Amino acid sequence: MRSFDQIWAIAAKRKGGDAALAAKMPEIKTADELAATPDDRILAAMTRAVFSAGFSWQVIEHKWPGFEEAFEGFNPVRCMFLDDDDLGRLVSDTRIVRNGVKIRSVRENAAFLCALADEHGSAARAIADWPGSDFMGLLDMIKKRASRLGGTSGQYFLRFIGKDGFVLGRDVVAALVREGVVDKEPTSKAAKKAVQDAFNTWAVESGRPLAHISRVLAMSIDA
Template sequence: MTSFDSILARAQQRKGGADALTALLPSPPNPQYLQQLGDDRILAEMSKRVFCAGFSWKVIEAKWPEFETAFLGFNPDSLAFQPNEFWDALFANPRIVRNAAKILSVRDNASFVREIAKEHGSFGQFLSA
């Protein structure tokens, strides 16, 4: 496996040096903004990135309101306790992308978000630390 330092050095060389590479990177998010994000919005954004991976982001964006409805507004507390039948129904829902692995990642990530939020007060608090 290639080390991170090796990857970083290659990126710096390709982009014209460390400063040039740094200039291309996004600014770190504002910690106060992160603290105010609801766990549902964090789970929604995580899920959107999962569904966009390897798929047309334009299709995901166009269908996103249906994702919000199908996934109960991405409320981690609601999703973490849904029975298998709920998830099975999503596999057949034509209003969203019916990729079982991606759908189940929402269930797993809902549990993850809940665990972190329980430990830190909210997932946003965790991200801002």
């Protein structure tokens, strides 16, 4: 595979130069900044990612104040104890997108965050301290223990809260295929390890965060 400097050069040529490309890099938080995030904001970001999957992001953004009201600020302990009557009421609540399965995921994800808080002091601390060199491990843990946060939904959730990591969208996967890292979307254990190893290599080469490497890979692909 190419060095990161070579991939950067391809992306910079497409996007109008080094400065223009650098301006497009996503913002990420330090571990301490992320750990200071209240767990209600973690649950809110989870919910936003779940409801945005397969749906118009603009609609979710427009209705988001209604989500905040309907779920009373996304306090994880409160949401963990939503009962069936509460869920039935929410399914009829016009302030939110009335998808019963996704609404139930809020209760399930609240329970997951409360379990993480019991284990690590806070869910935000657990996520913040997870090493980027095993970002795939974090994604797998969230997929197994949370609700409806497999695939890119989990990746976007982490991007929403400022965790450094990659998003394996269409263009990033295309770049990984071009570089010989994988031959298709990585779903097997071996392919996921190859992706993590490639990102780790580029991170050591460049000193850049995973999120920036991910964005540069995507921008090195012709639309």
